[in-house]
Amino acid sequence: MVDINRAASRIAVIGTGAIGRAVVHRLLGAGRDVAVWNRTESRAADLVTAGARRARSVREAVSSSTLILLTLTDYPAVEQCLAQLDTDLSGRTIVGMYTGTAGEARLAARRVTSLGAQYLDAGIQASPETIGTDAATILYSGSRHAFEQHTATLELLSRPRFVGESPEAAAVWDLALFGVWYDAQLGLLRALDAARAAGIDVTEFARTAGSQLGHVVTAVSATVSELHQAAYPPGPANLTEHLTVVRHLIDLRAGRPLGDGGLPEVAARLDALIAAGRGGEGLTATVG
Ligand SMILES: NC(=O)c1ccc[n+]([C@@H]2O[C@H](COP(=O)([O-])OP(=O)(O)OC[C@H]3O[C@@H](n4cnc5c(N)ncnc54)[C@H](OP(=O)(O)O)[C@@H]3O)[C@@H](O)[C@H]2O)c1
Numbered sequence: 197m198v199d200i201n202r203a204a205s206r207i208a209v210i211g212t213g214a215i216g217r218a219v220v221h222r223l224l225g226a227g228r229d230v231a232v233w234n235r236t237e238s239r240a241a242d243l244v245t246a247g248a249r250r251a252r253s254v255r256e257a258v259s260s261s262t263l264i265l266l267t268l269t270d271y272p273a274v275e276q277c278l279a280q281l282d283t284d285l286s287g288r289t290i291v292g293m294y295t296g297t298a299g300e301a302r303l304a305a306r307r308v309t310s311l312g313a314q315y316l317d318a319g320i321q322a323s324p325e326t327i328g329t330d331a332a333t334i335l336y337s338g339s340r341h342a343f344e345q346h347t348a349t350l351e352l353l354s355r356p357r358f359v360g361e362s363p364e365a366a367a368v369w370d371l372a373l374f375g376v377w378y379d380a381q382l383g384l385l386r387a388l389d390a391a392r393a394a395g396i397d398v399t400e401f402a403r404t405a406g407s408q409l410g411h412v413v414t415a416v417s418a419t420v421s422e423l424h425q426a427a428y429p430p431g432p433a434n435l436t437e438h439l440t441v442v443r444h445l446i447d448l449r450a451g452r453p454l455g456d457g458g459l460p461e462v463a464a465r466l467d468a469l470i471a472a473g474r475g476g477e478g479l480t481a482t483v484g
Contacts, residue, residue: 205229207349208261210254210277212240215293215320216267218327219353220248225328226352233257254280263346264290264313271300278307285313289342293318293334297371298364305338305363314342317363319370322354333357337365379457380409386454393452419480428481435482436475439466 205228209220212234223230224247233251234240244250251257254277258264266274274292290308292301292315301317308315315338322332332354336343343350343358350356359365384405391401415431422428433441442463449456465482474481 206231206261206263208233208251208257208264210257210264210266211268211273212243213267213269214324215327217243218324219265219267221246222328222352224248228349228352231257231260255283258285258288259283262288263349264288265293266291267293270294271296271304274304275307278304281311283311285311288313289316289339289346290314291316291318291336293320295320295370296367298367301337301364301367314339315363316342317366319366321370321373327353330355335359335366335369337361338363380412382454382457384409386449386452386457389452389454390448422478422480423484426484428477428484430476430478434476434478435466435469438479439463439470442466
């Protein structure tokens with residue numbers, strides 16, 4: 197039986213890929229006691245040389261630690277590691293540090309709490325190089341008690357941000373934030389592709405495209421305020437005018453490698469709102 201008090205400052209990092217390695221180096225650099233386990237044992241060898249304790253199994257890593265970080269590829273990998281645990285894990289906190297879905301976060305939380313441990317789901321808004329710097333943000337959700345208990349350790353890795361007690365909150369934040377980036381970056385790529393296909397100088401075009409992205413950024417707080425107030429003023433264009441442009445864009449993007457970006461669904465939504473007599477409203481009405 198492990199003495200939880202004696203093990204209070206002990207951390208286990210399960211999975212020493214790019215993120216796991218950065219986490220271990222940061223924790224060792226702060227003088228923390230860290231056990232490591234990696235499926236491919238040889239990939240953790242240099243971390244052991246650097247001062248980490250090698251655990252011979254997931255079970256050994258977990259049993260000797262109070263804070264267990266699962267820095268793994270995805271939920272199936274998390275599930276495979278959790279499946280190796282069947283003892284009472286009370287007093288421990290397990291953190292799922294991987295990019296996953298809301299449903300996966302709920303499953304992980306159920307699994308971990310059924311073993312008696314506290315669960316935190318983490319959304320990593322960071323690259324390995326930024327771990328331990330102010331440029332890294334890691335979002336956590338699940339047990340508030342576990343978050344507060346381990347805040348000092350989590351602060352070594354990034355600016356930690358607790359986003360809710362439902363286990364899936366961090367996954368939703370994480371994916372939605374990735375979505376903002378993908379939509380903007382893919383929108384830019386579609387625009388550059390269309391310009392280039394038409395023989396336009398993309399360097400010159402890109403300068404104006406950059407200003408267009410800036411308009412989205414400056415409109416963020418006004419958009420949120422419209423959602424809060426459920427009031428959708430037209431701004432630069434109303435829904436009827438937007439529909440005309442969206443249809444032209446579908447035409448411009450036809451046959452291009454990145455497709456139309458879901459604009460036919462947007463056009464259908466605009467059509468429905470216009471048919472409902474809301475054609476004079478602004479774009480935020482599409483999700484209002
Ligand atoms: N890297 C980034 O910049 C970044 C940024 C944001 C979020 N993330 C997310 O963070 C998570 C980790 O990313 P990473 O870059 O560290 O990935 P990675 O370098 O590919 O490392 C993945 C780790 O998971 C282990 N693993 C995979 N499948 C396993 C299984 N079935 N059982 C046991 N261990 C298994 C690997 O072990 P082996 O060595 O044996 O293969 C390795 O230790 C991912 O969900 C990723 O989406 C990464």
